[in-house]
Amino acid sequence: MFDNFLIRKDSLENVYKDDKAIGFKFAVRIADYRGCFLSLHNGYYIECDGVEYPRELQKFEINGKVPRDFEEIKTCVWEHWNYDDEGYVYVEKEGGLTAGIHTIKLQQSVLATYGYMPWDEEWLKNPPVPGHGAGAGKTANICSFDLELQGRR
Structure with a gap:
């Protein structure tokens, strides 16, 4: 529904720990017009410059929490x-990203909020892998964004 507005264009930054780049992050909004309970947020399909970063390499920051x-x-x-709240997706990548423009392909996975579906119980035990169709919620397509790395490099 709001696929083209999922990422704030000026938000791509490297993440540092002890002065060493350990990954990157970017700001996102939810693609659902009414928000969702956080437990239904299942992660992202993320590809940056042709490299896929699975959910296991992702973290999410929202509501003032780490x-x-x-x-x-x-x-x-x-x-x-909530619909208008911005969150941050963190991606582990040793060394972070280099200066310049990076192409990020993204699909948000938010499980159904409309009541019981036959697959809901299975998805609680084994959530679908983002980017493979099931659980895509309001982002039916993988969207592409060209973002310039901000901040220190």
Whole structure:
């Protein structure tokens, strides 16, 4: 629904720990017009410059809390991600990104919020892999963004 507005264009930055780049991050919005309970947020299909970064290399920051992996997020059943709230996706990548423009392909995975579906119980036990169709919610397509790395490099 809001696929082309998922990433804030000026938000791509490297993430540092002890002065060493350990990955990158970018700001995102939810593609659902009414938000969702955070436990339904299942991660992202992320490809940066032709390299795919699976959910296991991703963390998510929202609601003023530290970045959390999606195993922890699926337990956040009472925490809500509101429509207009911006979150950050963190991606582990040793050395971070180089200066310049990077192509990020992205698909958000938010599980159904419309009541029980036959696959819901299975998805709780074995969430679908983002980018492979199931669980795409309002982002039916993998979207492409060209973003320039901001901040220190």
